[in-house]
Amino acid sequence: MQQNPSSDSIVSLRDVQKSFGSLRVLDGVSFAVERGEVLALIGRSGSGKSTALRCIDRFEKVDGGEIVVCGHRVDRPDVDLRALRQDVGIVFQSYNLFPHLTIEQNITLAPCAVKGLAHSQAKDLARKVLAQVGLEEKLHAYPEQLSGGQQQRAAIARSLAMQPKVMLFDEVTSALDPELTAEVLKVIEQLAADGMTMVMVTHEMGFAKGIADRIVFMHRGKVHETGPASILTSPTTPELTQFVGTGNLKS
Amino acid sequence: MSLQLDFPAVLERWTSFLAGAVLTLELAAFATVLGALLGTLAAVGRGTHNALISGPCKVYVETIRNTPLLVQIFLVYFGLASLGLKFSAFAVAVAALTINVGAYTAEIMRAGFEAIPRGQIEAAEGLALSRLQIYWHIILLPAIEKVYPALTSQFVLLMLASSVCSQISAEELTAVANYIQSDTYRAFETYIIVAVLYVILSLVMRAGFWGLGLVLFPRRRRLGTPL
Numbered sequence: 423m424q425q426n427p428s429s430d431s432i433v434s435l436r437d438v439q440k441s442f443g444s445l446r447v448l449d450g451v452s453f454a455v456e457r458g459e460v461l462a463l464i465g466r467s468g469s470g471k472s473t474a475l476r477c478i479d480r481f482e483k484v485d486g487g488e489i490v491v492c493g494h495r496v497d498r499p500d501v502d503l504r505a506l507r508q509d510v511g512i513v514f515q516s517y518n519l520f521p522h523l524t525i526e527q528n529i530t531l532a533p534c535a536v537k538g539l540a541h542s543q544a545k546d547l548a549r550k551v552l553a554q555v556g557l558e559e560k561l562h563a564y565p566e567q568l569s570g571g572q573q574q575r576a577a578i579a580r581s582l583a584m585q586p587k588v589m590l591f592d593e594v595t596s597a598l599d600p601e602l603t604a605e606v607l608k609v610i611e612q613l614a615a616d617g618m619t620m621v622m623v624t625h626e627m628g629f630a631k632g633i634a635d636r637i638v639f640m641h642r643g644k645v646h647e648t649g650p651a652s653i654l655t656s657p658t659t660p661e662l663t664q665f666v667g668t669g670n671l672k673s
Numbered sequence: 674m675s676l677q678l679d680f681p682a683v684l685e686r687w688t689s690f691l692a693g694a695v696l697t698l699e700l701a702a703f704a705t706v707l708g709a710l711l712g713t714l715a716a717v718g719r720g721t722h723n724a725l726i727s728g729p730c731k732v733y734v735e736t737i738r739n740t741p742l743l744v745q746i747f748l749v750y751f752g753l754a755s756l757g758l759k760f761s762a763f764a765v766a767v768a769a770l771t772i773n774v775g776a777y778t779a780e781i782m783r784a785g786f787e788a789i790p791r792g793q794i795e796a797a798e799g800l801a802l803s804r805l806q807i808y809w810h811i812i813l814l815p816a817i818e819k820v821y822p823a824l825t826s827q828f829v830l831l832m833l834a835s836s837v838c839s840q841i842s843a844e845e846l847t848a849v850a851n852y853i854q855s856d857t858y859r860a861f862e863t864y865i866i867v868a869v870l871y872v873i874l875s876l877v878m879r880a881g882f883w884g885l886g887l888v889l890f891p892r893r894r895r896l897g898t899p900l
Contacts, residue, residue, distance in 0.1 A: 479799060507801035518796035522815050522892055531810055532800035564892050577796075584800060 431490070432457050432588045432619045433478055438487035438497075440473060447473045448484070449643035455588070455621055460614050462630035462651075463623045465640035466665065471623045474640065475590055478621065479510050492587050508536065511581030512590040515597055517573040519565035525552070525576050526561045529583045536584070544583075551579040555609045571602030575609050582613075589613065591622035607633075627654060627666060639665065683862045686853050693849030694870050700763070700845055701832035701878065704770035708831070709824075711771060712778025717808065719779065720786060730779070737776030743837050745769050750841045766838040766845070774831045781823045785816030818890050825882040829875050836871075846870060 431454040440448035447470045455461045463471040476482045477489060480496050480503060489496040492509040520528050529551060530544035539547070552558050555575035565573055574594055581589060591610065595603040607629050614620060614633050624630050630637060631651045639647040639662045647659045657663045718730035737745065746769040753760055760768075789812050797807045817824070839848035850867040854860040887894050 481795060481798075503798075504801045504803065507799055510799075512799040514792060514796065516792050518790075518792040520793065520796070520811055520815075522818065522890070532802060535806050535810065536801045564896065566896070580800070 430457070431455060432459075432492055433621060434488075434490045435474070435477070436488040438474070438477060438489060439485045440470075440477065440482060441485055447643055448477070450487070451640070451643070451645055452487075453638050453645055453648065455619060457619055458617045459635045460620045460622070460633055461636050461638060462634035463621065463638050463640060464625075464627070464630060464665070465646075469640040470643040471638075471640045472592055475592055475621060475623050479507060479512050479590055481512075504536070508584060509587045510590060511584060511586035511588070512592065513574070513577050513581055513594050515593040517565070517570070517577045517597075519573055519577055519580070521565050524562050524564055525557070525568070525579075528565070528576065529580045532580070533583050547583050548579075551582045552576070554582060554612070555579045556605075569602060570598050571605045574598065574602075574606045578606075578609055578613075588619040588621065591620065591624070593623050593625065595624070595626060630654065641665075678862055679859055680862050680866075682857055683853060683859045683866060686857070689849050689853060690846070690866060690870060693844060693846035694874060696763070696844055697832065697835055697846040698874055698877070700766055700770060700835045700838065700843070701828070701874075703767045704774055704831055704835070705828045707767070707771040708774035708778055708828075711775030713782050713813075715775060715779035716782035716786060719783060734776045734779050737773055738780070742769075742773050742834055743840060745773055746837060746841060762838075762841050762843040765841060766835065766843040770831060770835055770838070773834075774827065777827050778824065781820045781827060782816060784823075785818075785820040786812060788819045789816055814889065818893075821882075821886060821890075825879060828882070829878050832874060832878055833871060846874075 434454040436452045438448050438451040439446075449470075451470065451474055453461070463475060465471045473482055477484050478491055478496065480501065484497050487497060491506060494501055494506040494509070496506060519525075520531070523531065526545065526548045529548040530539075530541070533539040533544045533547060534541060548561065549558060552561060555578055557572060557575055557579065560568060560572060560576065565576070568576060578589075578594075594610075595606050598606060603626065607626065610620070610622070611633055622630075622634075631654045634651050637647075637649060637651055637653055638645055639653070639657075639659075641647075641661050647653060647657065647662045653662065654666050657666060715730045715734060718726045719734065721727050746766070749769040749772070750765050753765065793811055793815075794807060797811045802810065835845060836847035838845055839851060842848060846867060850863050854863040857863065892898075
């Protein structure tokens with residue numbers, strides 16, 4: 423654990439390299455996320471955006487470069503993974519709720535097991551975070567009794583219960599129909615309004631445009647274009663022009 | 674050709690039958706609990722990346738699965754004796770049956786572990802749970818749930834196979850039957866009764882596993898999805 427003195431970023435990637443076999447997925451990726459900022463990673467399938475996100479929580483080990491997340495040197499082999507992951511919340515495309523546990527148990531498990539929270543306190547916490555995502559009444563339901571959108575909101579609540587300093591969203595609405603997508607996006611919008619620092623990989627261009635403070639457009643493992651959300655409407659590179667022009671920009 | 678069956682002559686030894694049946698059930702219960710523990714540990718061990726752990730686990734599982742139970746029982750029985758260790762026939766039988774069923778349980782549990790989606794483990798890792806906590810809270814019960822019918826069959830099979838323990842004079846049901854038929858010369862009747870008792874013991878065990886399933890998997894009870 424070592425603070426990067428040159429920046430007070432919550433997340434910073436510098437010249438990150440990552441290959442799967444001979445395939446170079448990340449080819450010198452750099453970006454930083456400030457406290458309270460919402461950063462959207464966009465790009466075609468295979469552009470490296472999900473890999474970049476997963477590197478932040480060390481679900482992928484990088485081959486080179488530097489990643490600092492909340493003071494943790496994530497690129498180093500001796501990084502304290504459990505300390506890192508208490509500071510970082512991650513939500514996946516496939517929800518990944520634990521099917522054998524009720525929603526309440528899903529939420530209270532980590533605060534009790536990892537942070538040693540008392541059971542009664544954890545239950546109060548579960549109520550609080552479920553209220554945040556509008557699912558108070560599902561406290562005692564099992565995941566399979568919930569719709570996809572509800573499951574994803576419960577997964578967000580589960581992450582929030584660990585009180586992370588930054589949240590990562592990996593295409594969290596890609597498995598949902600437009601109506602369910604809307605209810606999940608509403609929850610994320612509220613988090614942004616509350617000042618949560620977030621990095622999201624998304625295909626919802628309209629949403630990215632509305633919520634993101636900054637856009638990082640990835641292309642062939644590199645940050646191809648970056649800037650405020652307005653770059654989506656007035657892109658400067660032909661690749662981004664083509665990307666947003668191919669019907670990706672829903673209002 | 675006429676078949677004459679004289680059940681009363683055999684049934685007057687009903688206390689012996691009962692004692693044998695109880696001992697068989699005790700053998701099965703001990704070996705089931707210990708074998709489930711041993712097998713689960715062996716399955717976890719076989720799945721680790723440390724060859725010093727996974728290697729011996731693999732050798733254990735493959736050795737046991739490729740030798741007859743009776744030979745395993747003799748190996749434990751005479752092996753302990755030649756080391757100068759004296760154990761009751763019951764203890765030896767429990768040990769041998771545990772070692773045997775542990776290997777089969779390991780293979781079944783391994784299938785259960787492999788059926789847990791990778792995303793479940795990633796989600797748990799993302800919540801900062803330790804490896805042990807992930808096994809305990811996230812993997813173990815769903816894995817058991819996925820292979821529960823196979824486990825039930827394996828442990829019932831173990832109970833039936835425990836009849837081989839009569840060879841080292843553990844006084845279980847089959848051993849009792851051997852004495853009774855040599856005393857009464859009513860072999861056919863004796864083994865008919867023994868067969869019926871084994872069926873009853875199997876049903877008792879299956880009922881036990883069904884009840885245990887209700888406790889272990891409350892979601893199934895709530896949602897009404899039977900195993």
